[in-house]
Amino acid sequence: MKRHHSTWALVVALALMLAGLAVAAQAQSTADLIEVRIDNFSFGPTEVTVPAGTTVTWTNHDDIPHTVVSTDKVFKSKVLDTDEKFSFTFSTAGTYPYFCSIHPKMTGKVVVR
Amino acid sequence: MRVNPFDIRTIVLAKHAQHVVLIHFPLALFVAAVAFDYLAQWTRNQALASAAYFNLLLAAISAVPTIATGLAAWQWALEGETLKGILLLHLVLGCGSSVLIWVVAWIHWRARRRPVVQLPNYRLPVEAFGVLLVALTGHLGGFLSGVNAP
Numbered sequence: 001m002k003r004h005h006s007t008w009a010l011v012v013a014l015a016l017m018l019a020g021l022a023v024a025a026q027a028q029s030t031a032d033l034i035e036v037r038i039d040n041f042s043f044g045p046t047e048v049t050v051p052a053g054t055t056v057t058w059t060n061h062d063d064i065p066h067t068v069v070s071t072d073k074v075f076k077s078k079v080l081d082t083d084e085k086f087s088f089t090f091s092t093a094g095t096y097p098y099f100c101s102i103h104p105k106m107t108g109k110v111v112v113r
Numbered sequence: 114m115r116v117n118p119f120d121i122r123t124i125v126l127a128k129h130a131q132h133v134v135l136i137h138f139p140l141a142l143f144v145a146a147v148a149f150d151y152l153a154q155w156t157r158n159q160a161l162a163s164a165a166y167f168n169l170l171l172a173a174i175s176a177v178p179t180i181a182t183g184l185a186a187w188q189w190a191l192e193g194e195t196l197k198g199i200l201l202l203h204l205v206l207g208c209g210s211s212v213l214i215w216v217v218a219w220i221h222w223r224a225r226r227r228p229v230v231q232l233p234n235y236r237l238p239v240e241a242f243g244v245l246l247v248a249l250t251g252h253l254g255g256f257l258s259g260v261n262a263p
Contacts, residue, residue, distance in 0.1 A: 041259050064256060065200055067191070079191060081198050101190040103259055 035059065036108065038066050038080070038100075043108035050090060052112050057087040066106065071097040132182035133258055139179050140251055142172035143214050147240045150221075154237065162230075166221050173218035176211045183207055199253055206250040213243035 032054050037044045039061040048056065058068045060080040068077040068086050074096055077086035090096065090112040100106035146168035153161035187193060187204070196204055217240050224232045 064259070065198060078194060079197070079200065102257065 047109045049111040055089040059085045066100045069101045135179040138175035139172045169218045203253040210246040210250045
């Protein structure tokens, strides 16, 4: 009887551990992916601060084409039509200002720590 | 980005900004020219016909830097990327509009070189079609630039 209880305790402990790992993995993948919306002629959020290794994805929700171009020429998207996406992984710490080359007043910034 | 509107470097180097400014000249001059030409045709007024002619000439001349800066914007801002959607339509309609402006100006110029000015009637539907193309191009340009944005 005692052995039966310890087996159950082991199973429960394993299940909890697996669940914990799954939650941690989920949190990790969420942290590594950041979304920036392009909408109404603006980037939102305008500024994002992320750890190194993070992939930032820009999605154009406007009916107008836009681009995502790094001021320092680190990254550059093609022309993004409605619902098209552009992703870039920031591996080095620094500040990355960017703009839309069709509408230069549209600006944003990615800060990588 | 802070810019000074009176800074000459901003005016010259501001990538596609020149196109957005210049486009107003051929657009307004051509529409005005066509309006004057229709009025001249209707009233048989020579002063209106002359106004139409000089507006057309200026429209044809100002269309050259306008289309040049539009193409330059394509090369500078988008690095000559293959266009699609609204941008492609704007380019095609813009080129079509420019050609029609030049054709209409040439029709008027050729007629004025003759001893008796006799403008062909077929120019009127061509001019009307030109205004339609110019309006469509401008409408798309307004969307692209954000002027027509909500």
